[in-house]
Amino acid sequence: MITIEGLWAGYGGIDILRGMDLHVEEAGITCIVGPNGAGKSTVLKAMSGILKPRRGRITVGGVDITGRPPEAILREGVVQVPQRHGLFSRLTVRQNVLMGAYVIRRRRKHIEARYDELATLFPPLAERPDVAAGALSGGQRRMVEFARAMMLEPRVVLLDEPTLGLDPRSLAVIRESTLAMNRGGATVLMVEQNVRFGLSLAHEATVMSAGTVALAGTAEEIGSHPALMDLFFGAATTSSGTLSRPRTD
Numbered sequence: 001m002i003t004i005e006g007l008w009a010g011y012g013g014i015d016i017l018r019g020m021d022l023h024v025e026e027a028g029i030t031c032i033v034g035p036n037g038a039g040k041s042t043v044l045k046a047m048s049g050i051l052k053p054r055r056g057r058i059t060v061g062g063v064d065i066t067g068r069p070p071e072a073i074l075r076e077g078v079v080q081v082p083q084r085h086g087l088f089s090r091l092t093v094r095q096n097v098l099m100g101a102y103v104i105r106r107r108r109k110h111i112e113a114r115y116d117e118l119a120t121l122f123p124p125l126a127e128r129p130d131v132a133a134g135a136l137s138g139g140q141r142r143m144v145e146f147a148r149a150m151m152l153e154p155r156v157v158l159l160d161e162p163t164l165g166l167d168p169r170s171l172a173v174i175r176e177s178t179l180a181m182n183r184g185g186a187t188v189l190m191v192e193q194n195v196r197f198g199l200s201l202a203h204e205a206t207v208m209s210a211g212t213v214a215l216a217g218t219a220e221e222i223g224s225h226p227a228l229m230d231l232f233f234g235a236a237t238t239s240s241g242t243l244s245r246p247r248t249d
């Protein structure tokens, strides 16, 4: 579904991604983990068009989206849920979610039907439609952000650290909401700081280190890989190999 090949990208002349490769299966949940500064969020920025890659290729469903503007990538069905501050706190839950639809400019009837559909997946839409988003808990706000992204009926949802800043009780909410998006038809690519959480939810996983792929495989394989801890605590080199080429030192 998504293929990234030899991607180079960065900021102000400094390369952060250095030959990044990634393959994301259609209809699955794929998680990118890795130490701080590895370039995880930069991959999502390159995919959503916020950042123009210097080299390499990104395709979604066979369509080349490399370096295209964000609106064009959105039209290909790729929607990013930002890391934080995604909602207008004075607007209601309903207003925030409906706002997600303005780019598609479909008939009002269709938009309202879509809201009702999403209200069965994301409880605050049904239970607290007229409450200001600013009055919701962190976990509830996340659900509203997810629902807003789903208004566009995306093929791909990019989630940037969905658990960031949330207390442990909210993790179950994020888990349910991510599964709901996936059940709703979206291929999910998520970047997650909480490795245990990310791997428990994902089917496939990639561990990044210094702008490239250190390990890739099923979430289960990655979770039990002997090099995982080294990659987080700095003992591994940046090119320590994929699962088919494990470290031997």
Ligand SMILES: Nc1ncnc2c1ncn2[C@@H]1O[C@H](COP(=O)(O)OP(=O)(O)OP(=O)(O)O)[C@@H](O)[C@H]1O
Residues within 6 Å of the ligand: 011, 012, 016, 034, 035, 036, 037, 038, 039, 040, 041, 042, 043, 193
């Ligand atoms: N807008 C920017 N301008 C300049 N440098 C940036 C910018 N955004 C990120 N960086 C730098 O790029 C590097 C990778 O950042 P990125 O956010 O992709 O890492 P990450 O793996 O997602 O890290 P974290 O887990 O800490 O969020 C970091 O060194 C960061 O300081």
